Amino acid sequence: MMQFRTKEEQVADFLREGIISGRIPRGVRLKQQEIATMLKTSITPVREALKLLAAEGYVLVDSYRGATVAPFDIETSTEVLNLRILLETQLVRGATERVTVADIAELKILASEFGTAFDQGENETARAANYRFHHRMFEIAQMPQTLHFVQILWARYPFDLINRLKGRVGRASDEHDELLAALIAGDAAAAMLATRQHIEAGFDELRASLNANVTDPERHA
Template sequence: MRHQTKEERVADYLREGIISGRFPRGSKLKQAELAEKIGTSITPVREAIKLLEAEGFVLGSSHRGAVVAPFDIHATEEIVDLRMMLESKLVLAALARLTPQHLEELRELQRQIEEAAKKDDREAVRVINYRFHELIYMAAELPQTLRFVRILWARYPFDLINRLDNRIERASIEHREMLSALIVRDEAALLVALRMHIRAGWDEFKASYTD
Protein backbone atom coordinates (compact mmCIF):
# COMPACT_ATOMS: atom_id res chain seq x y z
CA MET A 1 0.00 0.00 0.00
CA ARG A 2 1.45 3.39 -1.02
CA HIS A 3 2.61 5.96 1.50
CA GLN A 4 0.06 8.66 2.34
CA THR A 5 1.01 12.32 2.56
CA LYS A 6 0.02 14.39 5.62
CA GLU A 7 -2.87 16.01 3.75
CA GLU A 8 -4.12 12.61 2.57
CA ARG A 9 -4.10 11.31 6.16
CA VAL A 10 -6.00 14.39 7.34
CA ALA A 11 -8.43 14.03 4.42
CA ASP A 12 -9.04 10.41 5.40
CA TYR A 13 -9.73 11.47 8.99
CA LEU A 14 -12.19 14.15 7.87
CA ARG A 15 -13.83 11.89 5.28
CA GLU A 16 -14.37 9.23 7.92
CA GLY A 17 -15.75 11.87 10.29
CA ILE A 18 -18.23 13.16 7.72
CA ILE A 19 -19.43 9.69 6.75
CA SER A 20 -19.77 8.68 10.40
CA GLY A 21 -21.72 11.82 11.29
CA ARG A 22 -19.04 13.14 13.65
CA PHE A 23 -19.03 16.23 11.43
CA PRO A 24 -22.76 16.73 10.70
CA ARG A 25 -24.11 17.95 7.37
CA GLY A 26 -24.14 21.73 7.22
CA SER A 27 -21.56 22.11 9.99
CA LYS A 28 -18.44 24.25 9.57
CA LEU A 29 -14.95 22.79 9.38
CA LYS A 30 -12.64 25.41 10.89
CA GLN A 31 -9.03 24.92 9.91
CA ALA A 32 -7.40 26.18 13.12
CA GLU A 33 -9.68 24.07 15.35
CA LEU A 34 -9.12 20.97 13.24
CA ALA A 35 -5.34 21.47 13.19
CA GLU A 36 -5.28 21.73 16.98
CA LYS A 37 -7.54 18.70 17.40
CA ILE A 38 -5.53 16.53 15.01
CA GLY A 39 -2.17 17.82 16.26
CA THR A 40 -0.82 19.20 13.00
CA SER A 41 -0.23 22.52 11.29
CA ILE A 42 -2.91 24.35 9.33
CA THR A 43 -1.27 23.64 5.95
CA PRO A 44 -2.16 19.91 5.67
CA VAL A 45 -5.64 20.68 7.00
CA ARG A 46 -6.13 23.36 4.35
CA GLU A 47 -4.91 21.02 1.60
CA ALA A 48 -7.05 18.15 2.92
CA ILE A 49 -10.15 20.33 2.83
CA LYS A 50 -9.36 21.23 -0.79
CA LEU A 51 -9.22 17.50 -1.59
CA LEU A 52 -12.58 16.96 0.09
CA GLU A 53 -14.07 19.93 -1.75
CA ALA A 54 -13.00 18.36 -5.05
CA GLU A 55 -14.68 15.11 -4.00
CA GLY A 56 -17.85 16.91 -2.93
CA PHE A 57 -17.68 16.24 0.82
CA VAL A 58 -17.44 19.95 1.64
CA LEU A 59 -18.50 23.24 0.07
CA GLY A 60 -16.93 26.68 0.01
CA SER A 61 -13.37 25.95 1.06
CA SER A 62 -11.83 29.27 2.21
CA HIS A 63 -10.17 30.99 5.16
CA ARG A 64 -13.66 31.38 6.64
CA GLY A 65 -14.04 27.64 6.80
CA ALA A 66 -15.70 24.96 4.71
CA VAL A 67 -19.18 23.53 5.22
CA VAL A 68 -20.02 19.82 5.16
CA ALA A 69 -22.14 19.28 2.03
CA PRO A 70 -25.89 18.72 2.50
CA PHE A 71 -27.75 15.61 1.36
CA ASP A 72 -29.88 15.62 -1.83
CA ILE A 73 -32.29 12.69 -1.95
CA HIS A 74 -33.18 13.37 -5.59
CA ALA A 75 -29.67 12.42 -6.74
CA THR A 76 -29.29 9.31 -4.62
CA GLU A 77 -31.03 6.66 -6.75
CA GLU A 78 -28.49 7.19 -9.53
CA ILE A 79 -25.70 7.23 -6.93
CA VAL A 80 -26.79 3.81 -5.63
CA ASP A 81 -26.57 2.34 -9.14
CA LEU A 82 -23.14 3.88 -9.71
CA ARG A 83 -21.94 2.67 -6.31
CA MET A 84 -22.92 -0.90 -7.10
CA MET A 85 -21.13 -0.78 -10.46
CA LEU A 86 -17.89 0.81 -9.26
CA GLU A 87 -17.67 -0.91 -5.88
CA SER A 88 -18.24 -4.26 -7.57
CA LYS A 89 -15.20 -3.50 -9.75
CA LEU A 90 -13.14 -2.59 -6.68
CA VAL A 91 -14.14 -5.59 -4.60
CA LEU A 92 -13.37 -8.05 -7.41
CA ALA A 93 -9.97 -6.46 -8.00
CA ALA A 94 -9.29 -6.59 -4.27
CA LEU A 95 -10.20 -10.27 -4.05
CA ALA A 96 -7.03 -11.26 -5.92
CA ARG A 97 -4.84 -8.97 -3.81
CA LEU A 98 -6.08 -9.44 -0.26
CA THR A 99 -3.35 -10.92 1.91
CA PRO A 100 -3.79 -12.99 5.07
CA GLN A 101 -2.97 -9.78 6.98
CA HIS A 102 -5.79 -7.94 5.20
CA LEU A 103 -8.22 -10.73 6.06
CA GLU A 104 -7.13 -10.68 9.69
CA GLU A 105 -7.74 -6.94 9.82
CA LEU A 106 -11.18 -7.42 8.26
CA ARG A 107 -12.02 -10.11 10.82
CA GLU A 108 -11.06 -7.68 13.58
CA LEU A 109 -13.19 -4.92 12.05
CA GLN A 110 -16.10 -7.34 11.83
CA ARG A 111 -15.66 -8.22 15.50
CA GLN A 112 -15.66 -4.51 16.34
CA ILE A 113 -18.76 -3.75 14.29
CA GLU A 114 -20.68 -6.59 15.94
CA GLU A 115 -19.68 -5.35 19.39
CA ALA A 116 -20.66 -1.79 18.52
CA ALA A 117 -24.00 -2.98 17.12
CA LYS A 118 -24.75 -4.85 20.36
CA LYS A 119 -24.14 -1.60 22.28
CA ASP A 120 -26.22 0.40 19.77
CA ASP A 121 -23.17 2.62 19.19
CA ARG A 122 -24.22 4.04 15.85
CA GLU A 123 -21.29 6.40 15.35
CA ALA A 124 -18.82 3.58 15.99
CA VAL A 125 -20.64 1.35 13.50
CA ARG A 126 -20.47 4.06 10.83
CA VAL A 127 -16.75 4.56 11.42
CA ILE A 128 -16.01 0.83 11.27
CA ASN A 129 -18.21 0.44 8.19
CA TYR A 130 -16.10 3.08 6.46
CA ARG A 131 -12.83 1.40 7.51
CA PHE A 132 -14.07 -2.02 6.39
CA HIS A 133 -14.89 -0.83 2.86
CA GLU A 134 -11.85 1.43 2.63
CA LEU A 135 -9.48 -1.41 3.55
CA ILE A 136 -10.94 -3.65 0.84
CA TYR A 137 -11.01 -0.97 -1.83
CA MET A 138 -7.50 0.29 -1.13
CA ALA A 139 -6.29 -3.27 -1.66
CA ALA A 140 -7.77 -3.20 -5.17
CA GLU A 141 -5.03 -0.75 -6.24
CA LEU A 142 -7.40 1.12 -8.57
CA PRO A 143 -6.94 4.69 -7.27
CA GLN A 144 -9.01 6.42 -9.96
CA THR A 145 -11.98 4.12 -9.43
CA LEU A 146 -11.71 4.64 -5.67
CA ARG A 147 -11.60 8.40 -6.22
CA PHE A 148 -14.93 8.26 -8.07
CA VAL A 149 -16.40 6.03 -5.37
CA ARG A 150 -15.44 8.59 -2.73
CA ILE A 151 -17.19 11.27 -4.79
CA LEU A 152 -20.32 9.11 -4.65
CA TRP A 153 -19.88 8.51 -0.90
CA ALA A 154 -19.84 12.30 -0.41
CA ARG A 155 -23.41 12.43 -1.71
CA TYR A 156 -24.71 9.36 0.07
CA PRO A 157 -26.71 9.57 3.36
CA PHE A 158 -24.71 7.09 5.47
CA ASP A 159 -25.38 9.09 8.63
CA LEU A 160 -29.14 9.17 8.04
CA ILE A 161 -29.41 5.50 7.04
CA ASN A 162 -27.71 4.30 10.20
CA ARG A 163 -30.26 6.13 12.35
CA LEU A 164 -32.94 3.70 11.17
CA ASP A 165 -34.19 1.22 13.77
CA ASN A 166 -32.03 -1.91 13.85
CA ARG A 167 -30.17 -0.88 10.68
CA ILE A 168 -26.76 -1.25 12.30
CA GLU A 169 -27.54 -4.85 13.29
CA ARG A 170 -28.58 -5.65 9.72
CA ALA A 171 -25.48 -3.93 8.34
CA SER A 172 -23.33 -6.07 10.65
CA ILE A 173 -24.92 -9.22 9.24
CA GLU A 174 -24.40 -7.96 5.67
CA HIS A 175 -20.72 -7.32 6.41
CA ARG A 176 -20.38 -10.84 7.78
CA GLU A 177 -21.71 -12.20 4.48
CA MET A 178 -19.16 -10.14 2.56
CA LEU A 179 -16.33 -11.27 4.81
CA SER A 180 -17.29 -14.92 4.46
CA ALA A 181 -17.21 -14.60 0.66
CA LEU A 182 -13.84 -12.82 0.79
CA ILE A 183 -12.31 -15.54 2.95
CA VAL A 184 -13.29 -18.35 0.58
CA ARG A 185 -12.62 -16.20 -2.52
CA ASP A 186 -16.14 -16.68 -3.87
CA GLU A 187 -16.67 -13.97 -6.51
CA ALA A 188 -20.35 -14.62 -7.11
CA ALA A 189 -21.27 -14.67 -3.41
CA LEU A 190 -19.17 -11.57 -2.81
CA LEU A 191 -20.95 -9.57 -5.52
CA VAL A 192 -24.35 -10.63 -4.22
CA ALA A 193 -23.43 -9.69 -0.65
CA LEU A 194 -21.96 -6.31 -1.63
CA ARG A 195 -24.88 -5.31 -3.84
CA MET A 196 -27.43 -6.40 -1.24
CA HIS A 197 -25.55 -4.37 1.38
CA ILE A 198 -25.61 -1.21 -0.73
CA ARG A 199 -29.19 -1.64 -1.91
CA ALA A 200 -30.68 -2.66 1.44
CA GLY A 201 -29.62 0.46 3.30
CA TRP A 202 -30.90 2.76 0.57
CA ASP A 203 -34.24 0.95 0.16
CA GLU A 204 -34.86 1.04 3.91
CA PHE A 205 -34.02 4.73 4.06
CA LYS A 206 -36.13 5.66 1.03
CA ALA A 207 -39.15 3.85 2.51
CA SER A 208 -38.85 5.90 5.72
CA TYR A 209 -37.80 9.28 4.30
CA THR A 210 -40.02 12.35 4.48
CA ASP A 211 -39.00 15.86 3.36
Protein backbone atom coordinates in the same frame (compact mmCIF):
# COMPACT_ATOMS: atom_id res chain seq x y z
CA MET B 1 -0.03 -3.67 3.27
CA MET B 2 -1.42 -0.27 4.18
CA GLN B 3 -0.68 2.45 1.65
CA PHE B 4 1.43 5.44 2.68
CA ARG B 5 -0.61 8.61 3.19
CA THR B 6 0.62 12.18 3.31
CA LYS B 7 -0.48 14.39 6.22
CA GLU B 8 -3.15 16.06 4.10
CA GLU B 9 -4.47 12.65 3.00
CA GLN B 10 -4.63 11.52 6.64
CA VAL B 11 -6.54 14.66 7.59
CA ALA B 12 -8.87 14.23 4.62
CA ASP B 13 -9.55 10.61 5.56
CA PHE B 14 -10.28 11.62 9.18
CA LEU B 15 -12.79 14.21 7.99
CA ARG B 16 -14.36 11.86 5.41
CA GLU B 17 -14.92 9.27 8.11
CA GLY B 18 -16.46 11.90 10.36
CA ILE B 19 -18.82 13.15 7.66
CA ILE B 20 -19.89 9.70 6.47
CA SER B 21 -20.44 8.45 10.03
CA GLY B 22 -22.47 11.53 10.94
CA ARG B 23 -20.03 12.55 13.68
CA ILE B 24 -19.55 15.78 11.71
CA PRO B 25 -23.11 16.90 10.80
CA ARG B 26 -24.14 18.36 7.46
CA GLY B 27 -23.94 22.14 7.28
CA VAL B 28 -21.35 22.40 10.06
CA ARG B 29 -18.52 24.85 9.54
CA LEU B 30 -15.09 23.20 9.57
CA LYS B 31 -12.62 25.42 11.39
CA GLN B 32 -9.05 24.84 10.28
CA GLN B 33 -7.37 25.70 13.56
CA GLU B 34 -9.68 23.47 15.58
CA ILE B 35 -9.01 20.54 13.26
CA ALA B 36 -5.27 21.17 13.32
CA THR B 37 -5.25 21.29 17.12
CA MET B 38 -7.34 18.14 17.40
CA LEU B 39 -5.05 16.21 15.05
CA LYS B 40 -1.86 17.79 16.41
CA THR B 41 -0.74 19.06 13.04
CA SER B 42 -0.21 22.40 11.34
CA ILE B 43 -2.75 24.43 9.40
CA THR B 44 -1.19 23.61 6.02
CA PRO B 45 -2.24 19.92 5.73
CA VAL B 46 -5.70 20.84 7.03
CA ARG B 47 -6.08 23.55 4.40
CA GLU B 48 -4.94 21.17 1.66
CA ALA B 49 -7.23 18.42 2.94
CA LEU B 50 -10.23 20.75 2.78
CA LYS B 51 -9.34 21.62 -0.83
CA LEU B 52 -9.30 17.90 -1.63
CA LEU B 53 -12.64 17.32 0.10
CA ALA B 54 -14.14 20.30 -1.70
CA ALA B 55 -13.07 18.80 -5.03
CA GLU B 56 -14.67 15.48 -4.04
CA GLY B 57 -17.90 17.16 -2.90
CA TYR B 58 -17.72 16.53 0.85
CA VAL B 59 -17.47 20.22 1.72
CA LEU B 60 -18.47 23.55 0.25
CA VAL B 61 -16.07 26.48 0.39
CA ASP B 62 -16.82 30.17 0.08
CA SER B 63 -14.90 33.31 0.97
CA TYR B 64 -17.26 34.26 3.81
CA ARG B 65 -18.10 31.08 5.74
CA GLY B 66 -15.03 29.08 4.83
CA ALA B 67 -15.56 25.31 4.55
CA THR B 68 -18.85 23.68 5.54
CA VAL B 69 -20.06 20.09 5.22
CA ALA B 70 -22.13 19.73 2.06
CA PRO B 71 -25.89 19.09 2.41
CA PHE B 72 -27.58 15.88 1.26
CA ASP B 73 -29.39 16.00 -2.10
CA ILE B 74 -32.13 13.33 -2.24
CA GLU B 75 -32.64 13.98 -5.97
CA THR B 76 -29.25 12.48 -6.87
CA SER B 77 -29.42 9.43 -4.61
CA THR B 78 -30.76 6.87 -7.11
CA GLU B 79 -28.11 7.76 -9.68
CA VAL B 80 -25.39 7.61 -7.03
CA LEU B 81 -26.76 4.25 -5.84
CA ASN B 82 -26.41 2.73 -9.32
CA LEU B 83 -22.90 4.12 -9.75
CA ARG B 84 -21.87 2.77 -6.32
CA ILE B 85 -23.08 -0.70 -7.25
CA LEU B 86 -21.21 -0.58 -10.56
CA LEU B 87 -17.88 0.55 -9.11
CA GLU B 88 -17.91 -1.09 -5.69
CA THR B 89 -18.67 -4.54 -7.08
CA GLN B 90 -15.62 -4.15 -9.32
CA LEU B 91 -13.49 -3.19 -6.32
CA VAL B 92 -14.74 -6.23 -4.41
CA ARG B 93 -13.89 -8.47 -7.36
CA GLY B 94 -10.39 -6.99 -7.42
CA ALA B 95 -10.06 -7.45 -3.65
CA THR B 96 -11.12 -11.09 -3.94
CA GLU B 97 -8.35 -11.68 -6.48
CA ARG B 98 -5.64 -9.99 -4.41
CA VAL B 99 -6.58 -10.48 -0.76
CA THR B 100 -3.91 -12.04 1.48
CA VAL B 101 -4.07 -13.84 4.81
CA ALA B 102 -2.85 -10.66 6.52
CA ASP B 103 -5.56 -8.61 4.75
CA ILE B 104 -8.24 -11.03 5.90
CA ALA B 105 -7.02 -10.81 9.49
CA GLU B 106 -7.19 -7.01 9.30
CA LEU B 107 -10.70 -7.04 7.80
CA LYS B 108 -11.89 -9.43 10.51
CA ILE B 109 -10.65 -6.99 13.15
CA LEU B 110 -12.44 -4.08 11.47
CA ALA B 111 -15.65 -6.10 11.12
CA SER B 112 -15.37 -7.08 14.77
CA GLU B 113 -14.95 -3.42 15.80
CA PHE B 114 -18.11 -2.61 13.89
CA GLY B 115 -20.09 -5.40 15.56
CA THR B 116 -18.73 -4.67 19.04
CA ALA B 117 -19.58 -0.98 18.77
CA PHE B 118 -23.11 -1.87 17.73
CA ASP B 119 -23.53 -4.37 20.57
CA GLN B 120 -22.44 -1.68 23.03
CA GLY B 121 -24.88 0.83 21.60
CA GLU B 122 -22.11 3.08 20.27
CA ASN B 123 -23.70 3.71 16.88
CA GLU B 124 -21.47 6.63 15.93
CA THR B 125 -18.38 4.49 16.57
CA ALA B 126 -20.00 1.68 14.57
CA ARG B 127 -20.63 4.00 11.62
CA ALA B 128 -16.98 5.09 11.66
CA ALA B 129 -15.86 1.44 11.78
CA ASN B 130 -18.15 0.74 8.83
CA TYR B 131 -16.28 3.35 6.80
CA ARG B 132 -12.90 1.88 7.73
CA PHE B 133 -14.01 -1.67 6.86
CA HIS B 134 -15.16 -0.77 3.37
CA HIS B 135 -12.30 1.60 2.63
CA ARG B 136 -9.68 -0.97 3.65
CA MET B 137 -11.36 -3.74 1.65
CA PHE B 138 -11.43 -1.57 -1.45
CA GLU B 139 -7.78 -0.58 -1.01
CA ILE B 140 -6.87 -4.26 -1.35
CA ALA B 141 -8.17 -4.23 -4.94
CA GLN B 142 -5.28 -1.92 -5.91
CA MET B 143 -7.57 0.11 -8.19
CA PRO B 144 -6.85 3.65 -6.91
CA GLN B 145 -8.73 5.49 -9.66
CA THR B 146 -11.88 3.47 -9.08
CA LEU B 147 -11.59 3.98 -5.33
CA HIS B 148 -11.15 7.72 -5.89
CA PHE B 149 -14.42 7.90 -7.83
CA VAL B 150 -16.16 5.81 -5.16
CA GLN B 151 -15.05 8.29 -2.50
CA ILE B 152 -16.59 11.07 -4.58
CA LEU B 153 -19.85 9.11 -4.69
CA TRP B 154 -19.72 8.54 -0.93
CA ALA B 155 -19.72 12.34 -0.47
CA ARG B 156 -23.15 12.42 -2.11
CA TYR B 157 -24.68 9.43 -0.34
CA PRO B 158 -26.88 9.58 2.80
CA PHE B 159 -24.86 7.19 4.99
CA ASP B 160 -25.62 9.23 8.09
CA LEU B 161 -29.37 8.95 7.49
CA ILE B 162 -29.29 5.26 6.59
CA ASN B 163 -27.20 4.21 9.57
CA ARG B 164 -29.55 5.99 11.97
CA LEU B 165 -32.49 3.82 10.91
CA LYS B 166 -33.65 1.53 13.70
CA GLY B 167 -31.80 -1.78 13.55
CA ARG B 168 -29.89 -0.88 10.39
CA VAL B 169 -26.43 -1.10 11.95
CA GLY B 170 -27.15 -4.63 13.21
CA ARG B 171 -28.39 -5.75 9.82
CA ALA B 172 -25.35 -4.17 8.17
CA SER B 173 -23.12 -6.18 10.53
CA ASP B 174 -24.73 -9.41 9.31
CA GLU B 175 -24.27 -8.27 5.70
CA HIS B 176 -20.58 -7.59 6.39
CA ASP B 177 -20.19 -11.15 7.68
CA GLU B 178 -21.69 -12.53 4.47
CA LEU B 179 -19.44 -10.36 2.32
CA LEU B 180 -16.35 -11.27 4.32
CA ALA B 181 -17.17 -14.99 4.11
CA ALA B 182 -17.34 -14.78 0.31
CA LEU B 183 -14.07 -12.85 0.23
CA ILE B 184 -12.34 -15.46 2.40
CA ALA B 185 -13.69 -18.25 0.19
CA GLY B 186 -12.31 -16.50 -2.89
CA ASP B 187 -15.79 -16.48 -4.45
CA ALA B 188 -15.81 -13.25 -6.46
CA ALA B 189 -19.35 -13.71 -7.77
CA ALA B 190 -20.75 -14.23 -4.26
CA ALA B 191 -18.76 -11.27 -2.91
CA MET B 192 -20.04 -9.01 -5.70
CA LEU B 193 -23.62 -10.12 -5.10
CA ALA B 194 -23.27 -9.56 -1.35
CA THR B 195 -21.91 -6.07 -2.03
CA ARG B 196 -24.81 -5.21 -4.32
CA GLN B 197 -27.36 -6.49 -1.81
CA HIS B 198 -25.65 -4.62 1.03
CA ILE B 199 -25.79 -1.32 -0.84
CA GLU B 200 -29.38 -1.83 -2.00
CA ALA B 201 -30.61 -2.91 1.44
CA GLY B 202 -29.59 0.33 3.12
CA PHE B 203 -31.07 2.48 0.37
CA ASP B 204 -34.34 0.52 0.28
CA GLU B 205 -34.72 0.93 4.05
CA LEU B 206 -34.11 4.68 3.80
CA ARG B 207 -36.61 5.05 0.97
CA ALA B 208 -39.22 3.09 2.93
CA SER B 209 -38.60 5.30 5.97
CA LEU B 210 -38.92 8.52 3.96
CA ASN B 211 -42.12 7.29 2.30
CA ALA B 212 -43.55 6.36 5.70
CA ASN B 213 -42.83 9.84 7.00
CA VAL B 214 -44.57 11.41 4.02
CA THR B 215 -47.68 9.21 4.26
CA ASP B 216 -47.90 9.45 8.07
CA PRO B 217 -47.50 13.12 9.11
CA GLU B 218 -48.07 12.20 12.77
CA ARG B 219 -44.62 10.61 12.79
CA HIS B 220 -43.23 14.17 12.77
CA ALA B 221 -45.33 15.28 15.74
